[in-house]
Amino acid sequence: MTLPEHGRSRDEVVADLTARHASDLPTHGGRTWAYVYDSGLADLDPVMDSARSMYAAVNGLDPTVFSSIVGLENEVVGTVLDLVRAPEGSVGTFTSGGTESCMLAVKAARDARRDVERPNIVAPTTVHAAFVKACEYFGVEMRFVPVDHSTFRADPAAMDAACDSSTVLVVCSAVSYAHGVVDPVPEIASAASGRGIPCHVDGCIGGWVLAWYRSIGIDVPEWDFTVDGVTSISVDLHKYAYASKGASTLLFRDPAMRRASYFASADWPGYAMINTTMQSTKSAGPLAAAWAAFQHVGADGYAELAQRTYDATRALIERIGAIDGLRILGVPDASLVAVASDDDAVDVFVVADETRARGWYLQPQFAYLDLPRNLHLTVTAASLANVDPLIADLEASVAAAREIPSAAPAPELVEVARNLDPDTLSREEFAGLLAFAGLDPSAVSGQGLPERMAGVNHLLEAMPPRLRERILSEFLGLLYSPTRG
Numbered sequence: 258m259t260l261p262e263h264g265r266s267r268d269e270v271v272a273d274l275t276a277r278h279a280s281d282l283p284t285h286g287g288r289t290w291a292y293v294y295d296s297g298l299a300d301l302d303p304v305m306d307s308a309r310s311m312y313a314a315v316n317g318l319d320p321t322v323f324s325s326i327v328g329l330e331n332e333v334v335g336t337v338l339d340l341v342r343a344p345e346g347s348v349g350t351f352t353s354g355g356t357e358s359c360m361l362a363v364k365a366a367r368d369a370r371r372d373v374e375r376p377n378i379v380a381p382t383t384v385h386a387a388f389v390k391a392c393e394y395f396g397v398e399m400r401f402v403p404v405d406h407s408t409f410r411a412d413p414a415a416m417d418a419a420c421d422s423s424t425v426l427v428v429c430s431a432v433s434y435a436h437g438v439v440d441p442v443p444e445i446a447s448a449a450s451g452r453g454i455p456c457h458v459d460g461c462i463g464g465w466v467l468a469w470y471r472s473i474g475i476d477v478p479e480w481d482f483t484v485d486g487v488t489s490i491s492v493d494l495h496k497y498a499y500a501s502k503g504a505s506t507l508l509f510r511d512p513a514m515r516r517a518s519y520f521a522s523a524d525w526p527g528y529a530m531i532n533t534t535m536q537s538t539k540s541a542g543p544l545a546a547a548w549a550a551f552q553h554v555g556a557d558g559y560a561e562l563a564q565r566t567y568d569a570t571r572a573l574i575e576r577i578g579a580i581d582g583l584r585i586l587g588v589p590d591a592s593l594v595a596v597a598s599d600d601d602a603v604d605v606f607v608v609a610d611e612t613r614a615r616g617w618y619l620q621p622q623f624a625y626l627d628l629p630r631n632l633h634l635t636v637t638a639a640s641l642a643n644v645d646p647l648i649a650d651l652e653a654s655v656a657a658a659r660e661i662p663s664a665a666p667a668p669e670l671v672e673v674a675r676n677l678d679p680d681t682l683s684r685e686e687f688a689g690l691l692a693f694a695g696l697d698p699s700a701v702s703g704q705g706l707p708e709r710m711a712g713v714n715h716l717l718e719a720m721p722p723r724l725r726e727r728i729l730s731e732f733l734g735l736l737y738s739p740t741r742g
């Protein structure tokens with residue numbers, strides 16, 4: 258067994274973990290421009306660590322036994338309701354993350370309309386994949402509607418036209434992950450409301466930032482509960498509220514709709530299982546940490562963090578836009594920036610590799626329908642100090658990329674990839690494809706994936722989404738091969 262025969266000391270265990278963790282990308286310091294959120298506040302982590310460990314073993318399953326969690330959740334949810342200007346009587350739930358918030362929004366909409374036999378939801382193609390996941394898990398049809406290909410915003414008229422009597426929810430984003438723009442929420446919500454359909458605004462990543470931008474006097478599009486017809490909103494706390502991971506909120510204008518997001522079963526011999534979220538037994542650690550973050554940072558602190566995030570985003574937009582060969586996609590409304598190339602000699606996937614070699618992580622985003630490939634940057638409060646060094650390295654990376662031929666695969670290869678049917682390929686054939694694509698699962702646990710990923714990214718991009726899903730699932734399946742004794 259890989260379980261040690263005799264237990265190891267605390268020091269040994271921590272030293273082992275520290276060594277393992279060394280190969281991860283840095284979560285602090287602002288050099289990793291996706292996945293992580295750094296407030297730059299030195300004391301915030303220790304405050305959250307204390308709160309999280311105090312509540313780690315508290316079971317959020319039963320608030321009547323662990324009664325202090327009720328107050329923590331009510332204060333956290335109430336704070337976010339105030340921020341998004343929810344009317345009196347609005348309610349919410351603390352969840353484990355954005356995906357859970359989005360999934361519960363879809364479950365609520367489905368279960369509020371038990372009369373609909375084959376429910377569907379209508380959403381722009383830029384909506385987060387969490388909604389596709391919800392549809393798949395809950396047996397709901399997803400109706401995707403293309404977005405405007407220059408603003409990357411949803412098209413309200415086309416969304417309205419996609420609705421029918423079986424539409425149980427209309428979804429839009431504030432902001433979208435890929436392009437960082439706010440959809441035309443008032444038009445979308447008003448059309449949905451006219452049909453009696455609820456409208457969810459996914460503010461998982463943008464909601465917190467947009468609310469604080471507005472409060473410090475920065476102009477933002479209308480998107481929150483002050484918009485008629487908006488019935489629910491998701492806002493993550495483990496993103497821009499800088500709470501530790503496992504923290505999001507799902508907010509409802511109408512308590513009856515929240516009730517439809519709950520699960521209840523008293524129909525078994527054990528305890529009556531009444532769950533507000535998808536998890537049942539769950540640690541109250543993330544809730545306590547989020548509450549502690551609110552207390553420690555405070556309103557003036559969050560306003561300051563929002564100002565720094567805004568300043569960093571404006572500076573980046575201006576200076577990246579001035580780099581010959583690069584352009585910003587659309588007009589970012591919050592703090593996410595998508596950088597594309599308008600020059601055939603500059604392959605953005607190669608630029609990503611070049612910046613990686615210089616100690617940064619920018620996230621490659623594949624071309625999708627008529628939306629161009631680009632690099633994603635999540636800007637945080639800790640990014641401000643990194644603007645100058647990033648720009649210098651980005652300029653050098655673009656110059657270097659001009660000297661390197663594009664990593665795009667040969668057209669014959671693209672044609673082969675297009676015609677592969679993921680449903681008929683065997684495991685062995687997938688393993689061969691992975692090796693061919695340059696994806697070696699055994700490398701990940703060692704030194705990590707190859708330094709240069711541009712070729713892999715182009716090949717993946719050239720595959721139809723279904724094939725890409727399958728090949729990456731096979732990859733993950735191989736990655737998670739249990740270590741046995």
Ligand SMILES: *Cc1c(COP(=O)(O)O)cnc(C)c1O
Pocket residue numbers: 354355356357359385387430432433434459460461462463493505
């Ligand atoms: C991050 C994100 C989600 C999903 O949140 P997770 O916390 O990663 O589960 C949903 N919607 C948007 C717009 C996001 O950016």
